[in-house]
Amino acid sequence: DIVMTQSPDSLAVSLGERATINCKSSQSVLYSSNNKNYLAWYQQKPGQPPKLLIYWASTRESGVPDRFSGSGSGTEFTLTISSLQAEDVAVYYCQQYYNTPPITFGGGTKVEIK
Amino acid sequence: EVQLLESGGGLVQPGGSLRLSCAASGFTFSSYAMSWVRQAPGKGLEWVSAISGSGDSTYDADVVKGRFTISRDNAKNTLYLQMNNLRADDTAVYYCAKPRVTITVITVFDHWGQGTLVTVSS
Numbered sequence: 001d002i003v004m005t006q007s008p009d010s011l012a013v014s015l016g017e018r019a020t021i022n023c024k025s026s027q028s029v030l031y032s033s034n035n036k037n038y039l040a041w042y043q044q045k046p047g048q049p050p051k052l053l054i055y056w057a058s059t060r061e062s063g064v065p066d067r068f069s070g071s072g073s074g075t076e077f078t079l080t081i082s083s084l085q086a087e088d089v090a091v092y093y094c095q096q097y098y099n100t101p102p103i104t105f106g107g108g109t110k111v112e113i114k
Numbered sequence: 115e116v117q118l119l120e121s122g123g124g125l126v127q128p129g130g131s132l133r134l135s136c137a138a139s140g141f142t143f144s145s146y147a148m149s150w151v152r153q154a155p156g157k158g159l160e161w162v163s164a165i166s167g168s169g170d171s172t173y174d175a176d177v178v179k180g181r182f183t184i185s186r187d188n189a190k191n192t193l194y195l196q197m198n199n200l201r202a203d204d205t206a207v208y209y210c211a212k213p214r215v216t217i218t219v220i221t222v223f224d225h226w227g228q229g230t231l232v233t234v235s236s
Contacts, residue, residue: 040222042159044159048228049209049226049227049228049229050159050209050223050226051226052214052222052223052224055214055222061214061224093158093159095159095222097220097221097222098220099220100220101161101164101173101174101175101219101220102161102173102175102176103149103161103164103220104161105158105159105160105161106158107158108158108159
């Protein structure tokens with residue numbers, strides 16, 4: 001199974017500042033035949049189900065604000081919130097969907113306001 | 115509008131059984147593989163099971179193999195999870211999740227239900 005490791009576990013960022021979350025996979029999730037990284041990011045607010053933010057490592061889901069961006073390839077990925085807003089307080093998860101089951105998620109990163 | 119409504123959760127004793135349902139609407143249910151994902155209290159997300167659109171193929175996490183069975187009724191637009199021999203560590207909110215694209219079983223999820231809580235305790 002592909003193990004997803006996120007860091008940090010939590011971070012506190014001032015409003016308007018940048019938040020950066022990292023995700024490492026235990027093996028590459030880059031599919032050479034189509035050059036796509038099978039990596040997604042979700043946001044989960046308290047009491048709510050997860051919301052898809054980004055897939056293919058860097059493609060924003062429809063309706064997601066452009067302050068959210070994803071980058072990286074192979075085994076190392078980053079989710080960046082360019083200017084943190086109060087409504088961005090949440091837990092963020094990465095997920096790999098490379099090849100065969102199981103789908104696996106990172107442990108989550110809690111983002112709070114400093 | 116896509117809607118996923120889970121039901122069937124509750125309190126069950128260790129070793130007991132429970133069947134969860136997920137009523138889907140707002141999309142062509144039979145065209146999409148579907149998954150169950152769970153979240154233990156205060157913990158992260160864990161994929162549990164997936165089923166193809168036709169129901170012919172199923173996939174399970176090792177931790178539930180032989181105990182949980184995923185199924186679907188496309189005529190009723192409903193997804194199921196039969197859970198047997200439940201253990202305390204199965205306690206979680208169980209979400210049904212719809213993939214972003216048709217056909218593909220292992221993919222990303224663009225819609226999630228609100229979840230149903232399963233508590234395994236004596």
